[in-house]
Amino acid sequence: MVSGSPRYGVYTMMSRTQLTLDSRLLRRAKARASEFGISLAEYVRRLVARDLQGPPPAVDPSIVFNLGNSGGSDVARSKDPMVAEAVHAGRGSPRSAT
Numbered sequence: 001m002v003s004g005s006p007r008y009g010v011y012t013m014m015s016r017t018q019l020t021l022d023s024r025l026l027r028r029a030k031a032r033a034s035e036f037g038i039s040l041a042e043y044v045r046r047l048v049a050r051d052l053q054g055p056p057p058a059v060d061p062s063i064v065f066n067l068g069n070s071g072g073s074d075v076a077r078s079k080d081p082m083v084a085e086a087v088h089a090g091r092g093s094p095r096s097a098t
Contacts, residue, residue, distance in 0.1 A: 019044070 021029065033043035 029043060030040050033040045036043065038046075
């Protein structure tokens, strides 16, 4: 059976199908669908759509580099004096272990 259904403002064609699930799995799937406030059919449709979507596209990690301007400071080179200054000023006093 094929029927039209409005989805995201567009009519899509759906085909009826039949699944066989063991009773425990079916009961859990119905409960999960109910938690989301959707029908079992919609729950299964979403699972299948998500599975077929594939993995998210890989992101190039280099995009996080060179995002800002340090204003010429070099924390890597002068971190020890900076930490010492902060500790001396009482802004970075170490916490006692409990």
